[in-house]
Amino acid sequence: MxxxxxxxxxxxxxxxxxxxxxxxxxxxxxxxxxxxxxxxxxxxxxxxxxxxSSYEPLLKDDQNNITFRQYNKESDLSSIMNLIDKDLSEPYSIYTYRYFIYNWPKLCLLAINEHEKCVGTIVCKMEAQSPNVQSGYIAMLAVEENHRRLGIGSRLVKLAIGLMIQDGCDEIVLETEVTNKAALALYEQLGFCRDKRLLRYYLNGRDAFRLKLWLTPRMSNGFL
Known part of the structure; x- marks a missing residue:
């Protein structure tokens, strides 16, 4: 047979x-x-x-004609992939994108300009780290080069943090290259602290800093 x-x-x-x-x-x-x-x-x-698709936009920046919204249609996936693949040094497979976007669509945000083009995105997840701890994770953040210095990256991070807080998040974690001064400055301005240095974390051999934002008193006191 x-x-x-x-x-x-x-x-x-x-x-x-x-x-x-x-x-x-x-x-x-x-x-x-x-x-x-x-x-x-x-x-x-x-x-x-x-x-x-019934989700209302999270925020409208009328000055820069940017609308911030959650993932709401399949075509958003290709927009997110194109932007991140062009902007970040770490390659991702389509399965990585689908893992985050299909499981946590509300935590995958896009910044859309007046021409309906995605010019910024943040991809996150949130899950139980232990029975008492809900942990958020920022996996990807990218802003198109000609739309930088408009506060898009900062707003995407703030919106994602707000959504995770609404869902009872206790802490948020991310990694970024030790040489990425702009990203480190952005996250540290928002309250993230350097938690650990990860040697040769990326495929290019570069080290990373693990950053954490503690959202509840018991987490900031080190209680798990």
Whole structure:
């Protein structure tokens, strides 16, 4: 019996791939099942996208014609990827982006200019670090070069912090290259502290600083 593998993409969250092993004699029924499951996945994705698209903009900067909003449609993924891949030195696979964006869409923010182009983005997550600690993580932050020095990066970070506080976050963590003076200055102005130096953390061999922002008294006192 020859065995075939049918992929069921998107059915279980989009970023994972699940496979069915089937024989020749069962092929027609399983192909039909796969088609039906794909239809269900498409409907669920459309419903999720409709729900996300109902989010109101988080902030409008009328002076610079920039609107800050949460991720709300599939095309946002390519906009985020294009901006970050161009701006950051650390390469990411599409699965990394999907992991964050599909699981925490409310914590993935975009800055959109008057031409509906994404000129800034921040990608975050938040999950339980322990039974008593909710920990946020800033994975990526990028601003298009010709839109820098307009406060876009700072506003994206502040908005993300505010959303995590609303969800009961206790601390926020991130890493940045020790040579990235602009990023270090931005985060330290917002209250982040250098927690640890990570040797050869990045693929380019450079060190990183782990920065932390403690949001609750018990975390700032070192109680976990």
């Amino acid at each position: 020859q065995v075939h593998f049918l992929s069921l993409p998107q059915l279980f969250g989009g970023s994972k791939l699940y496979y069915l092993a089937i024989g020749d004699e069962d092929m027609s029924e399983d192909v039909q099942l796969s088609a039906e499951l794909d239809k269900i996945a498409l409907v669920e994705n459309k419903q999720n996208e409709d729900k996300l």
